[in-house]
Amino acid sequence: MAFAAPSSAGPLHTRELDNLYREHHHWLLGWLQRRIGNAFDAADISQDTFVRLLLNGHSPIPEQSRSHLAQIAKGLMIDMHRRRLLETAWLDTLARIPEQYAPSAESRAIILESLVRIDAMLDEMPAKVRETFLLSRFEGLTYTEIATQLCISVPTVRKYMLKAAQSCMACLGGNA
Structure with missing residues (x-):
């Protein structure tokens, strides 16, 4: 293997990324194509995997390069799937809006990006905080x-709602 990295993970250098890409890109692309069944999506996720690795800035242990790349790619596949589910739900909602009330193309794109950010924010919340927030805001409890319902105290509900509000503010670009 031409990958010249230390025996443990460390900072990722340009030469190491280049070697990692040359040695594993073809394998990763094939692995993704078999799982996704779409060459264009596989190519996008493959490239995004290496970008994510570059942004992370740490080199995987050479013996674990493929498993590390696969782990990053799996997360990106999940993100792609979730985004597509949101897009489909958003398009279904738009289809039911009378044309004269439909938002502009620019507004549609902004709303979709906001939905994606909100979905990611909810996913990052601890489960109890997320459940508390959803029960309050969407179930009206x-x-x-x-x-x-959650077998917790009212002060804990308040604490969880504060955490959820802080996450929402951060998601919407406010100060949290």
Whole structure:
């Protein structure tokens, strides 16, 4: 293997990334094509995998290069799938809006990007915080009802809602 990296993970250098790309890109692309079944999506995710590795800045242990690349690619496949589900739901919603009330193409794109950011924000929340937030905002439950349903105290519900509000503010570009 021409990958000249230390025996443990460390900072990623340009030469190492170049070697990693040359040695594993073809394998990763084939691996993705078999899983996705679409050459264009596989190529996009393959490139995004190496970009993510570059942005991360750390070199994988040489013996674990393929598993590390596969792990990054799996996360990107999940992201792609979730985005497509959101896009489909958004397009279904748009199809039901009378044409005269439909948002402009620019507004549609902004709304879709906001939905993707909100979905990612919800996914990053701890499970109890997310569940508390969703029960409050989408089910309309009171803090007391949420506390009873989740077997937690009302002060804990308040704490979780504060964390959720901070996440929302950060997601929307405010200060949290």
